[in-house]
Amino acid sequence: MMKKKTGIILVAVLAVFTVSAKRPNVVVVLLDDVSRDDVSVYPSRLAETPQMERIAQEGVTFETCWSSAMCFPSRALLMTGKYPYQTKIYHNHFRPYPNEPHYFPHERHVTLPFLFKQAGYKTYVSGKWHMPGNIPNKHTTEVGFDEYCVHVHNYEQIPKDQEFDGFVEKEPDLWPGRVSVFWHPGLMFNGQMIDTTIDDYGPDIFNDYAIKFVDQHQDSDQPFFLYYPLYLAHTQPDYMTGAPEQFVPVPERDENGKWTGKRTPPGQKYEIEYADYLIGRLYDHLEQNGMLENTIFLVTGDNSSVTTGRKCEPVADGCLVPFFITGPGIEENVRSRALIEFTDIYSTLADAVGIDVPDSYKIDGKSFWPVLSGAKEKTRDHILVHFGYDKLVRDEA
Numbered sequence: 371m372m373k374k375k376t377g378i379i380l381v382a383v384l385a386v387f388t389v390s391a392k393r394p395n396v397v398v399v400l401l402d403d404v405s406r407d408d409v410s411v412y413p414s415r416l417a418e419t420p421q422m423e424r425i426a427q428e429g430v431t432f433e434t435c436w437s438s439a440m441c442f443p444s445r446a447l448l449m450t451g452k453y454p455y456q457t458k459i460y461h462n463h464f465r466p467y468p469n470e471p472h473y474f475p476h477e478r479h480v481t482l483p484f485l486f487k488q489a490g491y492k493t494y495v496s497g498k499w500h501m502p503g504n505i506p507n508k509h510t511t512e513v514g515f516d517e518y519c520v521h522v523h524n525y526e527q528i529p530k531d532q533e534f535d536g537f538v539e540k541e542p543d544l545w546p547g548r549v550s551v552f553w554h555p556g557l558m559f560n561g562q563m564i565d566t567t568i569d570d571y572g573p574d575i576f577n578d579y580a581i582k583f584v585d586q587h588q589d590s591d592q593p594f595f596l597y598y599p600l601y602l603a604h605t606q607p608d609y610m611t612g613a614p615e616q617f618v619p620v621p622e623r624d625e626n627g628k629w630t631g632k633r634t635p636p637g638q639k640y641e642i643e644y645a646d647y648l649i650g651r652l653y654d655h656l657e658q659n660g661m662l663e664n665t666i667f668l669v670t671g672d673n674s675s676v677t678t679g680r681k682c683e684p685v686a687d688g689c690l691v692p693f694f695i696t697g698p699g700i701e702e703n704v705r706s707r708a709l710i711e712f713t714d715i716y717s718t719l720a721d722a723v724g725i726d727v728p729d730s731y732k733i734d735g736k737s738f739w740p741v742l743s744g745a746k747e748k749t750r751d752h753i754l755v756h757f758g759y760d761k762l763v764r765d766e767a
Contacts, residue, residue: 421653532563551601581651636709718742
């Protein structure tokens with residue numbers, strides 16, 4: 371049960387798992403700045419993503435999923451199941467008007483990891499949190515994550531008693547104080563800075579820590595909720611060469627997945643294809659350990675790309691992201707024309723594992739579990755996005 375705070379509605383999480391059968395594990399993979407048609411699950415304009423193709427064929431792929439057109443509001447939709455009129459997170463500046471109050475999502479909402487944690491799940495985030503109440507700080511467990519491996523976005527967030535000798539953006543660059551997330555990254559695991567070198571690549575470390583978390587639960591009776599938000603395919607300065615904001619080169623790997631010691635050229639295509647490699651590595655690990663058959667595995671993106679899509683623009687192509695999902699009880703090799711949106715993920719995952727969302731917690735999303743299980747062809751007649759001062763609506767036409 372969440373503690374009551376002044377001016378905050380008391381919310382009771384009613385569903386605590388007590389029966390003997392283990393609920394499915396849940397893995398939520400979130401690509402960063404990847405348009406729907408950037409991956410070859412769809413008619414790709416850019417990258418070849420065979421691992422994502424393989425995963426999509428084992429479940430349901432949606433032709434139309436809307437996030438928001440920008441990072442923060444998309445993650446708020448995912449984490450709360452609510453539109454911005456309830457969360458006040460309309461865009462990356464959090465508030466549309468100067469007099470709107472600022473608060474952290476968990477102070478007024480039952481976040482998705484908190485819902486799962488209260489239902490008996492072990493919860494973990496590995497990657498990019500990037501919402502109000504940025505991890506790492508005291509809000510980590512309040513948001514609902516038992517453990518975390520995350521990027522320390524700004525140098526000032528590094529604890530005074532800990533050291534980091536990697537890349538930090540300086541004046542007069544775009545964001546002075548920004549810490550590298552790619553090469554020689556500034557990452558933290560459960561409050562402690564991870565020791566990295568110039569040969570360490572941040573997305574590899576996030577992937578390794580996600581796999582370690584999975585390994586810890588191979589023989590456990592406790593199900594887990596793993597949130598794996600990638601930084602790929604976002605831009606950042608290439609601090610190793612001094613190049614300005616760009617798609618940073620990724621490790622070049624041979625046919626066996628071994629790093630050759632070289633870096634690829636810079637490019638969005640390379641970042642997306644490397645994300646495909648990492649997603650496939652996590653998926654394969656679940657399969658090899660016999661855990662995949664009891665794991666829901668969801669892959670989507672926070673918004674479209676700034677180059678191949680229309681990120682940060684209040685248009686349909688700014689919100690159109692890939693979405694495919696596999697797991698127990700989910701149809702296989704299905705391509706659905708049902709309309710879905712990011713607010714729907716909250717209630718759908720709850721339905722998929724049998725968690726009751728409290729009646730007192732008023733979400734805007736609609737569960738599309740009936741579509742995944744083959745019971746219905748659709749659960750929505752339209753989808754909606756609030757972005758900044760704009761609203762977008764799409765129906766089936």
